[in-house]
Amino acid sequence: GAESREQFDVVVVGGGPGGSTLASLVAMQGHRVLVLEKETFPRYQIGESLLPSTVHGVLKLTGVSERLAAAGFTRKLGGTFRWGANPEPWTFSFSVSPKIASATSFAYQVERSKFDEILLDNAAAKGAEVRFQVSVTDVIDEDGRVTGVTYTDAEGTGHEVGARFVVDASGNGSRIHKRVGGTREYSEFFRSLALFGYYEGGKRLPAPNSGNILSAAGDDGWFWYIPLSPTLTSVGAVVRREHAEKVQGDPEEAMRALIDGCPLIKEYLADATRVTEGQYGQFRVRKDYSYHQTRFWRPGLVLIGDAACFVDPVFSSGVHLATYSALLASRSINSILKGLVTEEAAFTEFEARYRREYGVFYEFLMSFYDMHVDEGSYFWSAKKVTQNKHTELESFVELVAGVSSSEGVLAGAEDATLRLKAKSAEFSDAVDAVSANSEGSMAPLFRSSAVQQAMQEGAQVQTRAFLGGDLGPDVPMFEGGLITSDDGLLWLPGKA
Numbered sequence: 456g457a458e459s460r461e462q463f464d465v466v467v468v469g470g471g472p473g474g475s476t477l478a479s480l481v482a483m484q485g486h487r488v489l490v491l492e493k494e495t496f497p498r499y500q501i502g503e504s505l506l507p508s509t510v511h512g513v514l515k516l517t518g519v520s521e522r523l524a525a526a527g528f529t530r531k532l533g534g535t536f537r538w539g540a541n542p543e544p545w546t547f548s549f550s551v552s553p554k555i556a557s558a559t560s561f562a563y564q565v566e567r568s569k570f571d572e573i574l575l576d577n578a579a580a581k582g583a584e585v586r587f588q589v590s591v592t593d594v595i596d597e598d599g600r601v602t603g604v605t606y607t608d609a610e611g612t613g614h615e616v617g618a619r620f621v622v623d624a625s626g627n628g629s630r631i632h633k634r635v636g637g638t639r640e641y642s643e644f645f646r647s648l649a650l651f652g653y654y655e656g657g658k659r660l661p662a663p664n665s666g667n668i669l670s671a672a673g674d675d676g677w678f679w680y681i682p683l684s685p686t687l688t689s690v691g692a693v694v695r696r697e698h699a700e701k702v703q704g705d706p707e708e709a710m711r712a713l714i715d716g717c718p719l720i721k722e723y724l725a726d727a728t729r730v731t732e733g734q735y736g737q738f739r740v741r742k743d744y745s746y747h748q749t750r751f752w753r754p755g756l757v758l759i760g761d762a763a764c765f766v767d768p769v770f771s772s773g774v775h776l777a778t779y780s781a782l783l784a785s786r787s788i789n790s791i792l793k794g795l796v797t798e799e800a801a802f803t804e805f806e807a808r809y810r811r812e813y814g815v816f817y818e819f820l821m822s823f824y825d826m827h828v829d830e831g832s833y834f835w836s837a838k839k840v841t842q843n844k845h846t847e848l849e850s851f852v853e854l855v856a857g858v859s860s861s862e863g864v865l866a867g868a869e870d871a872t873l874r875l876k877a878k879s880a881e882f883s884d885a886v887d888a889v890s891a892n893s894e895g896s897m898a899p900l901f902r903s904s905a906v907q908q909a910m911q912e913g914a915q916v917q918t919r920a921f922l923g924g925d926l927g928p929d930v931p932m933f934e935g936g937l938i939t940s941d942d943g944l945l946w947l948p949g950k951a
């Protein structure tokens with residue numbers, strides 16, 4: 456019964472980067488937090504290429520930056536792309552934006568088993584209690600409010616635990632996300648499948664780009680090639696749903712055929728051997744990963760990370776969205792528990808900002824894919840973008856991809872499809888204008904609203920993590936909206 460239940464302020468379901476980040480930020484305010492994690496750590500997970508705003512923004516706020524820096528992860532200075540017919544790869548670097556100090560213009564390529572363990576250890580160090588090998592089976596619903604969860608331990612014994620707030624951070628396989636109401640809507644646009652495995656001894660890009668993610672388009676889709684250590688490489692092929700048969704059947708053969716269709720990856724793996732033991736010893740397939748839940752919260756329950764939404768593997772936005780949504784949700788919970796704002800106002804703010812960030816990535820990635828589809832091939836046309844001056848191209852991509860924690864920009868839901876179509880066309884035109892421009896100026900791209908949106912409030916979280924109040928006061932996103940405290944950890948009522 457409710458009287459005998461163990462009671463916490465917050466129960467977090469899932470100890471991935473979303474769950475551990477939220478647990479840290481709430482425990483740091485002195486609240487009682489319990490994390491329930493199904494696996495024992497370390498455990499395998501995909502999603503290895505990070506963005507600077509995660510490393511230097513949100514994860515600086517949780518106090519885990521130094522432990523990450525000491526862990527020896529590969530430093531990622533940017534991304535190197537090889538698309539379409541042009542044989543020359545081009546590189547963007549995180550360091551070209553003057554907004555971001557050079558000391559923070561890198562991210563990491565991480566073995567998620569290690570990364571996720573460091574983050575969850577940090578949550579425990581900040582005061583959260585963590586239980587492993589416990590699988591959450593449902594939420595407890597009392598009088599229209601979620602007041603706890605039920606879970607099963609390793610022996611199969613059922614338990615109940617009470618909470619003022621339950622946070623679903625249990626990822627794409629969440630069993631409880633439906634209990635928020637609404638539905639999980641799968642993207643009509645991003646409908647790809649991924650087949651991935653691990654290799655020892657693959658080639659590296661020349662310094663200083665040896666830690667970059669290499670993305671290469673082949674006949675049937677594109678590859679990620681992520682250097683996890685000097686010798687270990689994560690290699691994944693992403694193919695369109697229409698070509699699903701290419702990743703079905705024997706994975707070894709399927710991967711070989713896909714690699715044969717992509718000369719650059721073939722060259723990079725020429726002397727490599729596939730890992731066949733341990734956590735990296737198998738091929739894995741993922742599909743149906745592009746979706747968003749139509750609601751992100753209800754009284755007592757909030758969804759973050761992949762439990763709520765994910766766009767697409769290109770541009771490494773998954774862990775960013777998971778940790779950023781954890782920051783937004785922790786602000787909400789901390790502010791409600793402090794009595795600063797109502798639950799309704801706090802979670803409305805959370806959902807609005809989270810949807811906006813998701814929308815920015817969705818639109819941006821769609822603009823790129825869409826252009827390319829129009830041309831009958833998978834990615835945007837290399838002939839267009841590689842005609843431009845190197846540094847300008849770098850700064851453009853960096854601004855959009857690296858300045859990922861934009862807190863600007865509204866994303867209304869109703870006319871989304873129409874707006875996205877218009878935006879893709881506009882973006883495509885902007886790229887054409889750049890190509891036609893004899894000076895090779897990137898200015899037309901910066902006038903396109905897709906890019907402006909992604910840039911508008913650029914790197915807010917990252918900057919706030921460094922400057923605090925020196926950044927100047929936040930402005931409400933909508934009438935009656937809340938603003939962020941100087942330290943970035945709370946919501947405050949916006950000025951009337």
Ligand code: FAD
Binds near residue numbers: 628762767772
């Ligand atoms: P997760 O990392 O999924 O963690 C959820 C945790 O919850 C797990 O530890 C799980 O064991 C636990 N759990 C699940 N169910 C229960 C339960 N019932 N009870 C208790 N615990 C439970 N992102 C990037 O940033 N960069 C990339 O390069 C990238 N590449 C990707 C490639 C592919 C093919 C795909 C599909 C995704 C990729 N992503 C990438 C996305 C990334 O994997 C996710 O966005 C990220 O892991 C989400 O973090 P999370 O904390 O929300 O959930």
